[in-house]
Amino acid sequence: DAGIPLHLDKSTVLQEARIFNATPIMPRKCRILLAKIIYLLYQGETLATVEATELFFSITKLFQCKDMSLRQMVYLMIKELSTISEDVIMVTSSLMKDMQPKSDVVYRGNAIRALCKITDVSMLPGIERFLKAAIVERNSAIASAALMSSYHLFWQAKDLIKRWGNEVQEAVNCKTASSGGGFFSSSSASSGSSAAAAAVNASSTMVQYHAMGLMYAIRQHDRMAVAKLVQNFTDNSSGSGSRGFFGSGGGSGGVIRSNLAHCLLIRYACRVMDNDMQSSRQLYDLLEGWIRHRSDMVSLEAVRAICHLRNVTDKDLTSAVASLQLFLASPKATLRFSAIRTLNELAATHPQAVSVCNVDMENLITDTNRSVATFAITTLLKTGNEVSVDRLMKQINEFMGEISNEFKVIVMEAIRSLALKFPAKHPTMLTFLSNVLRDEGSYDCKKAVVDAMLDMIREIPACKDAALAHLCEFIEDCEFHKLSVRILHLLGNEGPFTATPSMYIRHIYNRVILEKSVVRAAAVNALTKFAVNVTDPGLQTSLRILLRRCLEDRDDEVRDRATWALRVCNNATASDRYVKDTSMYDLGALETKLYQYCADPLASQEAPFDTSLVPRLSKAQAEAARQRARVLGSDLAAAASLPVHRGAVASPGGAAAGSQGKLGAMGGDAAHGGTGTLSPNAAGSGGISAVEQQAQYAQQLKAVAEFADFGPLLVSSFKPAELTEAETEYVVRCVKHVFPRHVVFQFDCTNTIADQLLENAFVVMNDQEDGEAGLVEVASVPTPKLLCDETNRTYVAFARTDALEDSGMADAASLPPLSGTFAATLKFMIKDCDPTTGEPDSDEGFEDEYVLEDVDLALADFxxxxxxxxxxxxxxxxxxxxxxxxxxxxxxxxxxxxxxxxxxxxxxxxxxxxxxxxxxxxxxxxxxxxxxxxxxxxxxxxxxxxxxxxxxxxxxxxxxxxxxxxxxxxxxxxxxx
Structure with missing residues (x-):
């Protein structure tokens, strides 16, 4: 009744806090003041530690008042101030009193939340008994409060909360909700709760939802336990008498009463399918059955789960697409939006499966909800054929002015894909894109249009002249300087090689006259490329005149570039090297090299920075890197919209070891013909450059004390060698590092056995050629502990015998490559351990070893x-x-x-x-x-x-x-x- 507290001043509000010390306590005024303080905190106001502490202890005096509404505000304030004020633990006794079984229902639930917010992990055993009792409490409000508080505490005290499995399982099985208590109902006969209990009489299903989330958190690292959790409910939810996916009979599982819990179950089932391919068929049948669930939310979750399954086929998608087709005709806008958005995602990978919904999606183009209409048109662009392009483009034009810039970006992406799919329709696409460029729009919208045109120029040569003309028109009145610079760069690269290069020079020189310095500098670069690459002598002379005019520019950068351009134009060697050469530096590698150079205080004194050591990318490699970045960005964006059960798919391991022997001894195809794709900007699955990868190795090796005096790392092997099969108990990969006088073998070891802990793991290497490799072992660095699904490194270091004889040998040109074959054996101590915690069952263990594939050292490693x-x-x-x-x-x-x-x-x-x-x-x-x-x-x-x-x-x-x-x-x- 006091209204929204607007235009509050923090100092004034804190002065009013003196009312908390008044006697007797005035509940209504205190509630209003607490609301003001919370409002200030939610608006971003910050309290100093002293202010928060004084305020906190003033608020604790309000525990003397029995007013229920005031007590709820006090609980809320305690949680908000718990991270700011000091000595918050002093209120523990008051909260513990409110947690007692005989306390009011409203007090118990709120007290549990507040206490778990302020409690320290070391104090958790003291309240464990209360939390376990609250989890199985018949009142749903108290049970939900305990479950959610336990979930938040789980990440700080996993070992303790994992022991509460029986209580959580009871809550999952809906034992707490079966008594029918409402959210404010209670098993106690407290007089203060009778009115609240009567206010809400419906049974809450949130307990099962919260309990299932906590149960999964407890069992998430135990694949079999997660599978059993899923089976416990799928046996009954899929119908009586059905057999579970482990072959056990149905009828013994729990019953799902909560639709939210059912959605969680669907996500967990998909994770089981990811980890256990044998159960995929049975669980897919369950997902298909859940599509027909009476709840739209559950049905849609099952549909999305099927659509995002790994390696799903068009046949498997039939039932899911049919269900989405029904949602498209729903009178509820939320269902239509969810369905069309799912179909839009699916159309990117399975356009044929989605095409059966084209008629229904065309009806949505005129939907009153413009978000639904936008997704409908973009999905149709992905699934349509060449005949329907003109009709779809006409419909898009009709509502482009009604949608937001965010949705315009989505439309532009669909137009780009459609243009590349049907190159013959590029005139229609270019006309549409040029119209969007002329209209008002945000930077992201215009950038999406320019990106689409650039891709069309690269992929559809026939549209180059028309697209360049549209872009020239756009930069004449472009308010975004970044886009102007990009387009000028493109004109400089493509314009000189068109049939009429002179038509672009006017547009470029206009930028020198009219634009800001950054655009003028880009225009000078573009004119330089024209002056070097055009073959018409008269045009070259005119371009030099234009460049001379730029020498009078008021900006230093523009004048310097013009001076450099005139000099390059008169020097064929310089123009070939700096202008005609389309290669570019790998920017990531350049940054790494510069960082290393600046980090070494002696490097700048000894020699200037050597750019020849920075890898360069050809035009094709740079384009491939750009495409990879775009695909990666699309994948990340798509992953952000997927359900939580969709994790990143692990890559299947690298190239096999070998192929280092003599050429004459190898028959047939090479082990990996794909080596030809080696690229300094694509090392491994992570997409980082070889130089960046080596910089990471250098940082890791620098932290090893045994290698402190080895000197700088010269080179690391590009591909790790697989020394085991991917499906074995222990997976080992080898990376070779070459130093001026040493060679270090790095072994990345992974333990795949859940109930085994490996300690003191190291690799023993023996030269099979009796020292002919020219190396002598000087250090072995074991890894102290190796848990399940954990990868740690162990090292073996060798010194070069020729370097030991000639200590002055440090120049790379004087270091010959070495070759040899080493037998390798992984040795370790095995201890039995708890699969969930990784803690060993006892201090006793036994030594064991695992024979690895031979390790080859050859020219490629140098x-x-x-x-x-x-x-x-x-x-x-x-x-x-x-x-x-x-x-x-x-x-x-x-x-x-x-x-x-x-x-x-x-x-x-x-x-x-x-x-x-x-x-x-x-x-x-x-x-x-x-x-x-x-x-x-x-x-x-x-x-x-x-x-x-x-x-x-x-x-x-x-x-x-x-x-x-x-x-x-x-x-x-x-x-x-």
Whole structure:
């Protein structure tokens, strides 16, 4: 009745807090003042620790008042101030008193929440008895309060709360709700609760929902326990007499009364399907049955679960799509929105399955809810055919002005996908996109349109001229400087190679005259690219005149770029290197190298930063990285909209070890022909660059005391070698690190046995060639503990015998590569442990060992695959290098050029450039270029020429290598011979 407390002042409100000390207590005034304080806190006001503490102790005096509404406000304030004020534990006794079974129902539930908010984990055993009793309390309000408080405390005291499984299971089975008490009902005969108990008489189903969530938190790391939790309810919920997915008879499971709990059960069932493929069919049948549940919420959850199943087929989606089709005709806007949004997500992967709903979705284009209409049109764009494009585009135009910018972005993404799907319809798409550019819109909306046009230019060459013309028109009146810079960059790259490059120069020079400095600088860069790349002498002269005018610009950046441009235009060598070369630095690797350089105080004193050590990306690699980033962004966005049961799918392990032996000893295809896709910007499944990956390794190795004096890390092997099968008890991968005088073998060990704890795990390595590898072991670093599904590292370090003899040997050009084969055995102490906590059952254990695959050390482990720039230019630059060798080999073990090339790439560990790792079909000869940095410093280029000779088996190969170090050329030839 006091209204909303607007325009409050914190100081004034805190002064009013003196009313809490008044005698007698005035409940109504205290309630209003507490509401004001809470309002201030919710509006972002902060209280100092002293202020909060004084306020807290003033509020505790209100426990003397028995007014129920005031007591509830006091509980709320205690929770809000618990993280700010000091000595909040002093109120524990008052809260414990309110938690007693004879206390009022309203007091008990709120007291439990407040006490669990302020209590310390060390004090939890003291209130354990009260919480366990509250969980099985017949009153649903008290039980829910105890369950949710236990859930929040679980992450701080897992071991203690895991012992409450029986009480939580009783709550899951709805024993607390069976008595029919309402939210404020009570088993006690307290006089103060009778009125509240009569106010709400319906039975609450929230207890089962909260209990199921807590039960899953307790059992989530025990796959069998989670499966049994699901089976306990699926046996009865799927119908009487049915058999569970473990083969047990039905009828003994619990009954689900809560729709929210049913949704949780569906999500848990999907997690069981992820972990146990054998039960997938039975659980899929249950999901299909739950589609027909009487609750729309449960039905929709089951539908979404089926749509997001891994490897689901169009046939499996039939029932789910049919249910969504019925939801599309629902009079409830929420159901229509949920259904069309699910179909929109599904259309990205299964357009044929969704196409049966096209007629229903077309009816939704005119839906009064514009969100539903937007999703309907974008889904139709994904599922439609080429004939329906024009009709759909006309319908989109009709409501584009009525939807928000966020939905316009969604429409633009659908238009982009449709344009790439039906290239012949690009005129219609470009007209639509250009109209959106002319209309008002946010930055994100315009950016989505520009992205769509850029993708069309890359993928549909026929639309390049028209798209560039639309973009030129857009930058004439563009308020977003970032987009202007992007478009100018595009014009500089594509404009000089069009039929009429002069038509774009006017638009570019207008930016020099009219725009801000950042856009003017981008325009100068674009004019420079035109001046270097156009072939018309008259046009080149005109462009130089325009660039000279830029020398008078008021901005230093613009003048400097113009000066540089004029100099480059008159120097063919400089223009080839800085303008025509389309490669670019790997920005992530550049950042890492600069960070390392700046972190070393002696580096800047010894030598300037060496840009030659930073990997470069070709235009194709940069485009591939951009596409990967876009796909990754789409996947993350899609994952954010999925139910919680959909986790990231683990990648199936890396390349197998091997392929490091002699070329003549290998027959057939290489173990992994995909090595040709090695890229400095795509190391492993994480998508990080090889240089960034090596920087991570360097940080990890730097933390190991035994390696402190090994010096800088030169190179790490690009691909971890798998030393075990992926399905074995222990999974081990090996990464090799090369230092100036040492080689370190890193073993990533994973324990997959739930009830075993491995301690003091280490790897024993023996040179199978009796020391011919030139290494002597100097250190072994074990991992102290290895729990189930946990990966830890153990190391074995070797010193080079040649480096021990010559202590001054530190230059990379003087370090020859080593080769050898080592037998490896993993040794450890096994202890039985609790699968849920990982704690050992006793201190006793026994020693055991596990034989691993042999570990090979070869030339590829000393190479860092890296794009060094245009391969032809790099080859020419190395013409004067001290190292060059050319030899011819007859490879009788290979039947195809591709198999021979894959083997060469595997053995060398170098990066194939410009897609030369793939041999076109039906070709009888092929040339591939490979580049790398030996030990991360020495530039090396390899030219591989392959040909087949008629009526002769095998492949003929000419191998030419150029390097800044002669020993690298010799090592390359020895690796192949």
């Amino acid at each position: 190479m860092q695959p890296m794009y060094l720039g245009d391969p032809a230019r790099v080859w020419e630059e190395l013409e004067t290098a001290p190292g060059e060798r050319v030899e011819t080999f007859a490879l009788s073990a290979f039947d195809t050029l591709q198999a021979a090339l894959d083997s060469v790439v595997d053995i060398m560990g170098m990066l194939p450039c410009d897609g030369t790792d793939k041999v076109p079909p039906q070709k009888v000869s092929h040339t591939a270029m490979l580049t790398a940095l030996y030990l991360g410093k020495v530039k090396t280029a390899l030219r591989v020429r392959l040909t087949t000779v008629p009526q002769q088996p095998g492949v003929m190969m000419e191998l030419a290598v150029r390097s800044q170090a002669e020993l690298v050329c010799e090592a390359v030839m020895e690796a192949v011979a």
